[in-house]
Amino acid sequence: MVLLRDGMCPGLDEGLVRGLRAADIKTVEDLVSSDMEELAQRCSVSYKALFAIRRVLLAQHAAFPVSGADLYEELLSSTAILSTGNPSLDKLLDSGLYTGEITELSGGPGSGKSQVCFGVAVHISHQLKQNVIYVDTTGGLTAGRLLQMLQAETSNAEEQMEALQRIRVFRLFDVFSLLDCLYGLCGGGLQRASVGGGSVKAVIVDSVSAVIAPLLGGKQNEGMSLMSQVAGVLKTMAKDFNVAALVTNHVTRSGGGGGGGAPALGAAWSHIPRTRVLLEKGGDVRRPGLRSATLIKSSRRPLLIKEEFDLKWWSRSKEEGGGAAAAASGKRKRDETDS
Known part of the structure; x- marks a missing residue:
């Protein structure tokens, strides 16, 4: 919504702006959607002059029409798909994490949410040579765990250190610090975090529910507002900076005690991730490392399809697994080429 002001275009002077406001025409939208003949009479101004002002404002502020084919071409050129490093998860996610979107991992304690995030961060930093922002709100991330995973990828100490430098960690334990961090990243932090020639391609928040859930419920309207702000800045960051946003969420158990559950944060949050x-x-x-992953929201694949994977996948050395390891290595090379 753009307010009308003196000097916006030729003919729109201070006197006319006052007259338009007296006629309850305060924004560009109000002016261009009004009946020009009626408005000219109400403001005692020439119809021709008012119509000329309307035409200039439309040219300055109206969106240009774009065809569906153009939008599709823009999508193809701007979207990248980042492999998680795990073939089973990549299959479930239709090849991996998509830039410009938010992907959510939900699950109960011990379900492997953080371990998957660790593995994804290591794979993107080491194999894809891209930078990762890792926001840790639970205190679960340690450099030792990342190094252990990298040591399974390569025995070269220099490569391990380079990969660790491409993972920038923020430890934040309340929603206000999280918002400050995300706004700072959008305000130039993503560019400053790019090292080693790569750009920031993934932002991981583990966990988003840990800092939002305590503020929800009861009469705490502030919690909903803060959740909306987090959602908004994450979506803006993913789209405007072409990064893949990966967040984790807890689950709320059903009253029956059958072990099932639904992602926390409620219906308002459920519209935010593109994939869950x-x-x-x-x-x-x-x-003990075996986990099942079920697709519960997607715009690309049928829902409720399931894949099994082992959390140890990211921690095994390349010598383990024989042909499977060779196949994974080949997939990683294709991922590097695609990126």
């Missing part, structure tokens, strides 16, 4: 994945522990006690 529910992580759950596997049932095989012989494979």
Whole structure:
């Protein structure tokens, strides 16, 4: 909404602005949508002069029409797909994390949300040679864990250090600090965080619910407002800076006690992520790292499809797994080429 003001275009002087405001025409939108003949009479101004002002304002402020084909071409040229490093998750996500979008991992305690985030950060920084912003709101991220995963990727200490430098960590434990951080990233922090020739391609927030959920419920309207602000800045960052935003969310258990659950933060938040994945522990006690991932929201794939994966995938050395490791290495090379 653009307010009318003196000097916006030829003919729109202070006197005419006062006359328009007296006629309850205060914005460009008000003027261009008005009946020009009636408005000219009410403001005692020439119809021809008012019509000329309207035409100039339309040219200055109206959006230019864009065809669907142009929008599709823009999407293809601007969107990148970042592999998670795990073939099963990539299959579930239709090849990986999409830049310009928010992807959510939800699950209960021990479901592997943070471990997946660690693995994704390591894969993007080491294999794709891109920078990652990691916002830790639970205190669960340690440099030692990242280094352990990198040591499984490469034995070269220099490569390990370079990859660690491409992961910039922010430890924040309240929603106000989170907002300050996200606004700062949008205000130039993403560019400053780019090191080693790569750009920031992923922003991970683990967990978004940890700082928002305590403010929701009851009569605390402030919590909903703060959640909306977090959602807005995340969506703006993903779209305007062409990054993939990955967030984690807790689940709320159903009253039946059957072990099922739904992502926390309610219906208002459910519209924010473009893709949502529910992580759950596997049932095989012989494979404690086994997890199931169920697609519960997507615009690209059928819902409720499920994939199983092992959390140890990101921590195993390249020598383990024989042909599977070779296949994963080949996929990583394709990912580097695609990026």
